[in-house]
Structure formats: structure tokens, C-alpha cells
Amino acid sequence: xxxxxxxxxxxxxxxxxxxxxxxxxxxxxxxxxxxxxxxxxxxxxxxxxxxxxxxxxxxxxxxxxxxxxxxxxxxxxxxxxxxxxxxxxxxxxxxxxxxxxxxxxxxxxxxxxxxxxxxxxxxxxxxxxxxxxxxxxxxxxxxxxxxxxxxxxxxxxxxxxxxxxxxxxxxxxxxxxxxxxxxxxxxxxxxxxxxxxxxxxxxxxxxxxxxxxxxxxxxxxxxxxxxxxxxxxxxxxxxxxxxxxxxxxxxxxxxxxxxxxxxxxxxxxxxxxxxxxxxxxxxxxxxxxxxxxxxxxxxxxxxxxxxxxxxxxxxxxxx
Numbered sequence: 001x002x003x004x005x006x007x008x009x010x011x012x013x014x015x016x017x018x019x020x021x022x023x024x025x026x027x028x029x030x031x032x033x034x035x036x037x038x039x040x041x042x043x044x045x046x047x048x049x050x051x052x053x054x055x056x057x058x059x060x061x062x063x064x065x066x067x068x069x070x071x072x073x074x075x076x077x078x079x080x081x082x083x084x085x086x087x088x089x090x091x092x093x094x095x096x097x098x099x100x101x102x103x104x105x106x107x108x109x110x111x112x113x114x115x116x117x118x119x120x121x122x123x124x125x126x127x128x129x130x131x132x133x134x135x136x137x138x139x140x141x142x143x144x145x146x147x148x149x150x151x152x153x154x155x156x157x158x159x160x161x162x163x164x165x166x167x168x169x170x171x172x173x174x175x176x177x178x179x180x181x182x183x184x185x186x187x188x189x190x191x192x193x194x195x196x197x198x199x200x201x202x203x204x205x206x207x208x209x210x211x212x213x214x215x216x217x218x219x220x221x222x223x224x225x226x227x228x229x230x231x232x233x234x235x236x237x238x239x240x241x242x243x244x245x246x247x248x249x250x251x252x253x254x255x256x257x258x259x260x261x262x263x264x265x266x267x268x269x270x271x272x273x274x275x276x277x278x279x280x281x282x283x284x285x286x287x288x289x290x291x292x293x294x295x296x297x298x299x300x301x302x303x304x305x306x307x308x309x310x311x312x313x314x315x316x317x318x319x
Contacts, residue, residue, distance in 0.1 A: 008066040009040035009101035013138025015260035016066040021057040022268025042073035096275040118280025129173035131302035132294035133285025150184035161214040167227030177221035182314040192223035193306030
């Protein structure tokens, strides 16, 4: 292993730059050459590859997004796309690859490994929906962004005695909704992994009104329905003075938290260590504060599971 490359793929997440920095500097420290690939797998196929030095990753630790850029490239799921990518890797004499992204990116990493090219996956997604790790890079930052917005919205909800419905990201996973709802004291949290009953939610709102509560916060994960759709359903039960806030892509931006910076640095360094051992087809992660690695194929087979105990706790504390 003399020369490795790194790319970021899929949706951007705060901390991707920190992970890239860790990969580059750890690799150079170990005597490797490092190449950056712009625009993910699309850039790989197009040969958008350039050498990275120590200074190339200076002053990026605190920056959100990804300085290597990202792009969707579904064509990489095809044999033709994968072979074109490997052709470019061989052309640049690259021996191993690090891919930072979510499950779509992991599929690409697995495909390259199956074709004989060692690839390591680093979980970079705000959704926290990757198995094999307790946390993904970007989740903590996105969570704090949502919490900050939720606290501000509660101020105006109190002033106007309204019910605010907050739609958050997460795709098919409810971790952002669950953690922000618990941390922000939401009266109800709607996630894809748990069925909800509108009658129960209305009953909770009514009981709050009966004891003098004049405002409520409901957090809805986008994987269940839109905030506007939820508001329409709620309106069928009466006038709860509901307002909808869709936080959208603001959740992806911003400077990464200390947790995400440290996590990204640890995972990036470990990815290089695995490549130095000529190991591929693995995804790094963190379990009980220990850095671990798992087979990417096995991770992709596992379905994301919501923390039921955390969900139950949120329900208890929001009575």
C-alpha cells in the first residue's frame, strides 16, 4: 500500500472535512501518498483526481460541508460504472480507497472491494441510520442545529399559545426527531420506526390544555409524512392553532460540534490503519466509545433500529 485516495459521496454532513483531514494526515504520517477525488463516484469515473498534501487539508477541521464536493451518481451501481472507476484508480496507481458517506456510498465501496479493490467506508450522514456504529459523523451537529431551532420556536409558541409542528430530516430513520424531541421537551415525537395514533396525540394535547398548558411542540420525522400533512390530519380534530416549520437543509450545514470533529478524526485515522493492513470491504464505526470495524456487506443487510427505550422515555417525560 503506497498510494490511497479519498472521496465523499451522497448528502454532505458536518465533520466530513474533519474525517478527510484525518485520513490525509494519518496517511502522510505513515509514508503514504494521498489523492482526493472531487464529486464522489462521479468524479472517480471522470478522473477528477488530484494529489493532497498536508497543507491541502489545513483550515478545514471547523468547516461544514465537504471541500471535496459531493454528487449523486446512480450509474455507479452498474458494472460499467464500477469498471470505469477501477480503471481510473489503476491509471493513477492508487492502491486503496476511503469512502465517506451513507448506505448508498457503502454500496459503492462494497462493489469496488468485491472487484478486488480494497475500500474502507466511513459513516458520514446526519441521519444516523448506518448499522455497526452508535453514531455517524454529522448527526450530533445536526441534532444541535435542530435543538437550537426548537428552543427558539418554543419561545414564539409560548407567546402566541400555539401548537408548532417541526418537520426534521432523517429519511427513513427517526433518530434526529427522537433525540431532538427528547432534548427539546416535545409533547409528541413521530418517527418511522414507531406507529403513532392521532387519537392518542390529540388526547395528550387536550390533557395539557386542561391543566393550563397553552403551547405544544410536535416533532415529525420526514420519513413518516410532511409537517403540512400532519397539520392537516390534526386539524380534523379541532383548532389547535397549529403552525408548521420545515427545517430542511439547514440541518446539514454549520461548523461541526466537538463530538463530530473528534469522532471524524478517530474514524479517519482508523480507516488508514485498515488499508495499511491491506484490508478492504470494511466500515469503521464507534461502539461504546471504542472504534470498531465491520464487514460492509453485513452492515448493509441490517435494518436501522430506533432506540425503543429512548422513545418510551420521551413519551413518559412529555406527559
